[in-house]
Amino acid sequence: MKKIFAVALGILTAIGGFVDIGDLVTNAVVGSRFGMSLTWVVLLGIVGICVYADMSGRVAAVSGRATFEIIRERLGPRAGLANLTASFLINLLTLTAEIGGIALALQLAAGVGPGMWIPVALFGVWIVVWRTKFSIMENVTGLVGLCLIVFAVALFLLNPDWGTLGTQASQPWTQITGNPLSYWYFAVALFGAAMTPYEVFFFSSGGVEEGWTRKDLGTERANVFIGFPLGGMLSLAIAACAAVVLLPKAIEVTSLSQIVLPVAQAGGKLALAFVIVGILAATFGAALETTLSSGYTLAQFFGWSWGKFRKPAQAARFHLSMIICLLIGGGILATGVDPVAVTEVSVVFSAVALPLTYFPILVVANDPEYMGDEVNGRMRNGLAVFFLAVIMVAALAAIPLMIITGMGS
């Protein structure tokens, strides 16, 4: 019974924790411009993140080693440092976007801001990183994040023409208006949002934090293969809401208030309250995950003591580096830059950084020295190599597409 409860809790938190500010913004932007015609990218991204999150979770559970220790060991200090620098900077950009997302959600609730909410968001994230146990942090943000199911509820309340949505999804070429390269630019951005690299660092480091062993592999698989796809359905619901309400009126998504507009229209104030709480939980949870990920990557690369299961004084450099990262993120937002714009940039650069994280994991998942008899089978390797190829194409195409299309405009 206890076991079933633990598995169910894991699945629920995986659903509620799947969506972050990148998914919210990108799905709404795409829905309002291209309808459901990029559904295939979301589905592809979900399968990809499942394959690689499962692999990194298995490496953590079997070998007890987290991603960046292994990246350095395999790539050596020079290529390892180049990888660390790129991954770390992109994670910092994502962290900045998430903090901005918290501030925007608070602005939506309170009617003032967002500037004044940035210090509040920074302090909130820091105090949780400093004082709260890992499992409580994950469960609370994940469960409250389930409020985002209101997007799916709103979609039904809007009573859309399901046939049209289905046609958009199954015949994407009918939806491409204007510059077709913009379509591909948003395809890459959506792929980057779905497969954000920090989720992999975080998932594997979280496995070490929670002391996973081989016995927990079943729970890990349930979280990944049930929780992530259901969380991905939320992404699609966000896009569908935008496709139903915003696309016909040609409303362009530039702020959080437009993302929640369909929900408010469908369900009134009550639904709006749920969606604000959901966005707050999702961005807060993702801000915690990216903050911890910045500490994890640095600590694992340099071999420092790390982890929330230790007292802060026993992981001093880990905690100091996270404080510095939060201050840098707050500093970027203090310049008055639009958090939605930061988010749009961060998902594209995430797509660029994907191969850096995913390739070393694939190599180690095949190494019997770490994995014993839990090395990848043929099926897993086949899928992983296929996704690595997709990831490489997306990573190489991202920057040229961004320049040619002027960020999709």
Next chain:
Amino acid sequence: MKRATRPQRPLEWYRDPDGRGFDARLELLDRQMLDPDDVPISTVDDVELAGVEIGSAVDHDQPPTVVALLVGAAVLPRIFGGHMPRSRWDRIEWRHVLRADSVIHINTAADDMDATWLERWIRDRVIAPIPGGRHAPE
């Protein structure tokens, strides 16, 4: 420098039949070091060798030995090239090494080593004075 074009010894010699040698580059450098309580100490940033001069040939009858693992700033020359003066080396003597598998096990507590001074400095000056710094998360 003249490169060997073919193995100079029979293949068995390289295969290390008694399993006592290992490849320092593959199995020592950049590995994580843990103390007896599994607290991470550092990554192995470089190794100090004895019994070999830079530029001179290696005598295979008296092979060079690893006398210490270097941590901290010692990694910089491996990334950017150049040279780190001996006075800046943070050393962990080879006699402290218990076992080497996918991590290197060290027989001394992380806090009792000179090489980990930076962690202690940041703890004592920055992290521990912040309220809650010495309490486990709840």
